[in-house]
Amino acid sequence: MIDKASGQKKIEELQEQYSKTKYNKATNKYLGILRAKIAKVKHEMESRGRRKGAGYSVRKSGNATVVLVGFPNAGKSSLLKALTGAQSRVADYAFTTLDVIPGMLEYNGAKIQILDLPGLIQGMHVGRGGSMKVVSVIRIADMILFVIDINQHQQIFQLVEELNLLGIRVNRKKPEIRIEVRQAGGVHAEPNGHRVPDPRVVQSILNEFKIFNAVVSFYADASDQDFIDFAAGNCVYLRGAVALNKIDTVDQRKAAAVEKEIRAGTGMEVIQISAKMAENIDMLKKAVFDGLGLIRIFLKPKDGQPDFINPLVLEKGSNVADVVRKINTKLAGSIRYAMVSGPSAKFPNQRVGEDHRVMDGDIVTVIFS
Ligand SMILES: Nc1nc2c(ncn2[C@@H]2O[C@H](COP(=O)(O)OP(=O)(O)O)[C@@H](O)[C@H]2O)c(=O)[nH]1
Numbered sequence: 001m002i003d004k005a006s007g008q009k010k011i012e013e014l015q016e017q018y019s020k021t022k023y024n025k026a027t028n029k030y031l032g033i034l035r036a037k038i039a040k041v042k043h044e045m046e047s048r049g050r051r052k053g054a055g056y057s058v059r060k061s062g063n064a065t066v067v068l069v070g071f072p073n074a075g076k077s078s079l080l081k082a083l084t085g086a087q088s089r090v091a092d093y094a095f096t097t098l099d100v101i102p103g104m105l106e107y108n109g110a111k112i113q114i115l116d117l118p119g120l121i122q123g124m125h126v127g128r129g130g131s132m133k134v135v136s137v138i139r140i141a142d143m144i145l146f147v148i149d150i151n152q153h154q155q156i157f158q159l160v161e162e163l164n165l166l167g168i169r170v171n172r173k174k175p176e177i178r179i180e181v182r183q184a185g186g187v188h189a190e191p192n193g194h195r196v197p198d199p200r201v202v203q204s205i206l207n208e209f210k211i212f213n214a215v216v217s218f219y220a221d222a223s224d225q226d227f228i229d230f231a232a233g234n235c236v237y238l239r240g241a242v243a244l245n246k247i248d249t250v251d252q253r254k255a256a257a258v259e260k261e262i263r264a265g266t267g268m269e270v271i272q273i274s275a276k277m278a279e280n281i282d283m284l285k286k287a288v289f290d291g292l293g294l295i296r297i298f299l300k301p302k303d304g305q306p307d308f309i310n311p312l313v314l315e316k317g318s319n320v321a322d323v324v325r326k327i328n329t330k331l332a333g334s335i336r337y338a339m340v341s342g343p344s345a346k347f348p349n350q351r352v353g354e355d356h357r358v359m360d361g362d363i364v365t366v367i368f369s
């Protein structure tokens, strides 16, 4: 195990080598190994931190947690206020001692916790200025909402890159890989028909992690970086969206061009807003709700009316058993069947079992035994 100072020094050295190496087909493998080395040192530093009980926790509350990430002055505090009414300080973050300012957005019956992280700055991947604390908050979030000043929109690419270096993957699928460590036989890769790294790359990356005998099975396409991430085991995969702020300061043509560039460059949903003028805030709320993959279920008593005022909020892909668990975990064992009307039903009051997947807007009656 390495201490923080020497770990950081090592990371900086590796990062320097990395940035000095030009990317091409010949150096690709070397770059991959450097990334693996960096990931490994970080991993060691992190596990050390955890053991010592260091760390920083924000209590998650509500149905989901969204963090606002952006450069100073992009409009995070203003947006937090526009979304939640929370009184975080505008434009004087330098004087506040708070690391995280929470607010609660209620939308479609969902309670969405929004966290403003005032301390997030460039260079955070080397752990400068207490920013690792902030990073630990991002890692527990369900979604990142980037707040970008339209007049400095290149910042989005810097932020995504910084997060990448910190093991936070935005809008990327988690690699589907299994590594079975063996006693002997060397490293063996089973691509199962997917586009996967070269076997020699797989082997040298695993060797970095001191694994010399293993069967690696791929269940989806994976890049070299995906494989390193998986081997290091310290990446998180978060949904992202971009709030393109201060559109009141530019003309529509410029706004449209910037939106297009960010969509193309990041694959993220972009919502043009003005936090100051409260423009398009409802549209942004909807994008956050949809981006989180939340759905609403309206419960209906057997002989009564559906409750359209207080929906249950669940994640996409939930089934009837999940609905019941949400009402009361103790009830989950005693479901007889359910009656479903709405998007997931073939016809009104379709009788379904506990494995039936519900969809946004379903009306559900559960019959217990
Ligand atoms: N014109 C304009 N100014 C904004 C907008 N949103 C925020 N600002 C201003 O930008 C400055 C920084 O805003 P603030 O919310 O403190 O940014 P933060 O540092 O990211 O929290 C303040 O002077 C805000 O009034 C907007 O939509 N339009």
Ligand SMILES: [Mg+2]
Pocket (backbone or CB within 6 Å): 076, 077, 078, 089, 090, 091, 092, 093, 118
């Ligand atoms: Mg602020």
